[in-house]
Amino acid sequence: MYKAFVGDKPIIITTNKEKVAGFENYKLRTVNIKKVIKKLQSNPDLKGVHLVYKKEEKLLKKFLKKLPNVVAGGGKVYNENREVLFIYRNDKWDLPKGKKERKESIEASAIREVEEETGVKDLEIVKPLETTYHIFKRNGQFRIKVTYWFEMKTNYTGKLQAQENEGITKVKWLSPKQIEKALKNSYANIKLLV
Numbered sequence: 529m530y531k532a533f534v535g536d537k538p539i540i541i542t543t544n545k546e547k548v549a550g551f552e553n554y555k556l557r558t559v560n561i562k563k564v565i566k567k568l569q570s571n572p573d574l575k576g577v578h579l580v581y582k583k584e585e586k587l588l589k590k591f592l593k594k595l596p597n598v599v600a601g602g603g604k605v606y607n608e609n610r611e612v613l614f615i616y617r618n619d620k621w622d623l624p625k626g627k628k629e630r631k632e633s634i635e636a637s638a639i640r641e642v643e644e645e646t647g648v649k650d651l652e653i654v655k656p657l658e659t660t661y662h663i664f665k666r667n668g669q670f671r672i673k674v675t676y677w678f679e680m681k682t683n684y685t686g687k688l689q690a691q692e693n694e695g696i697t698k699v700k701w702l703s704p705k706q707i708e709k710a711l712k713n714s715y716a717n718i719k720l721l722v
Contacts, residue, residue, distance in 0.1 A: 529541065529544075529587075531661065531720075532661035532672065533663070534565050534568045539577050540576060542579070542580060543583075544578075550575030550576070551577060552574065552577050553578045554578070554579050555580060564577055596671045596672070599634070600628060600637070601634045601637035601675070601676050601678070602676070602678070603625070603638050603639070603678050603680040604677060604721060605646075607685075610704075612701070612722070613646055615646060616696065617694070618695060619713075620714055621711070621714045624641060624646050625642075625677070626644065626645065626694075627641075635653055635678065638676065638678050639680070645691045646690070647686070647690075647699065648682055648688065650682050651681075653678045653680055654678070658677060658721060660677065661717075662675075
């Protein structure tokens, strides 16, 4: 099973056809994904959808073929006080991430994006985290953003710098209590990671 999000509404890609209140089921093989996305965006009563396909090993591959993909890397960064690095963009708390460049490894991309968006240096990848999927619209076309996340650590204590040309207005180290509050104004994918 995989989850992708349209806003905060899940698209669950699964082998199980189940009836769940507020959800609709579609066959992954024949679904018109653009119609489903528009329905999720316009129908407040629709909580999410299931895209069903019989072969578990092909679920993700079949889903990712439905729309163009954008590959990104990001970080859940801890400092020496065990605080986590957050950015504030588009009136939501988020973790730093960004698009992978050609010929760049996903790990290098994740580190570069965290540095660019926050000003934090001396990043070290500790381990890979869950990969997230969300659907967005750019230049009139829906796309699936596939974000590879990494837990990172740093001993950086310098100034945090928001990358304003990317719409980031704040960069902060948040304590567990502050994270709890921030997640009330965040994205479903970020809630899953944190």
